[in-house]
Amino acid sequence: xxxxxCDTALGQxxxxxxxxxxxxxxxxxxxxxxxxxxxxxxxxxxAAHHRVIAVDTPxxxxxxxxxxxxxxxxxxxxxxxxxxxxxxxxxxxxxHHTGALIAVEMAAASPERVxxxxxxxxxxxxxxxxxxxxxxxxxxxxxxDGSHLNRKWDALHAWxxxxxxxxxxxxxxxxxxxxxxxxxxxxxxxxxxxxxxxVRCPGLLIFGTRxxxxxxxxxxxxxxxxxxxxxxxxxxxxxxxxxxxxxxxKVLLDYVGSAP
Numbered sequence: 001x002x003x004x005x006c007d008t009a010l011g012q013x014x015x016x017x018x019x020x021x022x023x024x025x026x027x028x029x030x031x032x033x034x035x036x037x038x039x040x041x042x043x044x045x046x047a048a049h050h051r052v053i054a055v056d057t058p059x060x061x062x063x064x065x066x067x068x069x070x071x072x073x074x075x076x077x078x079x080x081x082x083x084x085x086x087x088x089x090x091x092x093x094x095x096h097h098t099g100a101l102i103a104v105e106m107a108a109a110s111p112e113r114v115x116x117x118x119x120x121x122x123x124x125x126x127x128x129x130x131x132x133x134x135x136x137x138x139x140x141x142x143x144x145d146g147s148h149l150n151r152k153w154d155a156l157h158a159w160x161x162x163x164x165x166x167x168x169x170x171x172x173x174x175x176x177x178x179x180x181x182x183x184x185x186x187x188x189x190x191x192x193x194x195x196x197x198x199v200r201c202p203g204l205l206i207f208g209t210r211x212x213x214x215x216x217x218x219x220x221x222x223x224x225x226x227x228x229x230x231x232x233x234x235x236x237x238x239x240x241x242x243x244x245x246x247x248x249x250k251v252l253l254d255y256v257g258s259a260p
Contacts, residue, residue, distance in 0.1 A: 008078035011064025019047030024115040029099030032183030035061030041245035076105035096120040108198040117203035121214040125192040137184040208236040
């Protein structure tokens with residue numbers, strides 16, 4: 001497993017690369033406000049069969065902070081710059097939640113660079129979704145009594161009652177600091193209804209049975225855009241790659257190991 005930094009318009013991005021194999025490599029994009037750690041359990045399984053690159057998106061993990069608020073298009077351009085620096089002509093782009101939005105934008109803006117999309121927990125960000133989710137994206141601030149630490153722990157523990165995973169998640173949040181909501185704020189501005197129709201590639205949709213943010217009822221626009229489109233459902237919440245890494249990896253490998 002190799003670590004490196006790639007130059008982009010949003011600063012240097014931290015990447016981890018592992019595995020080898022013929023065909024387009026897998027590019028893994030995490031959700032906000034996580035990091036490469038979202039794929040820590042999955043990456044070694046995938047790398048046994050494919051070349052895999054996981055990236056800390058701008059402002060997260062070990063990537064450079066971003067002073068000004070980026071848009072999803074800025075994140076997508078930065079990830080495409082990573083492909084340029086790694087001399088990758090085309091990739092299978094895998095994204096979860098915010099990462100799925102970035103993956104869609106990469107396919108819309110640079111279709112020649114995306115072989116296939118794997119959208120995990122895809123959220124269709126139209127006007128209704130933007131209005132519903134934008135109030136949830138409030139940036140926390142450091143409190144003198146440290147109460148912000150407990151609030152984040154309690155909130156995440158309510159989503160996933162596994163202290164070992166909650167510990168990893170809060171580390172990502174506090175490493176990103178008081179700009180940890182940048183990815184969510186960019187998502188709340190993203191006009192997917194304008195961009196998704198521009199996608200012209202096959203894809204796989206992965207849904208979690210307890211992921212309240214990405215219900216299968218909103219999947220119709222993705223099914224229409226991704227031709228052909230496959231679907232899989234896992235018994236997980238909003239952190240499938242950490243909650244059920246073997247199942248997540250199997251679904252992904254079953255898909256990328258076959259023709260579109």
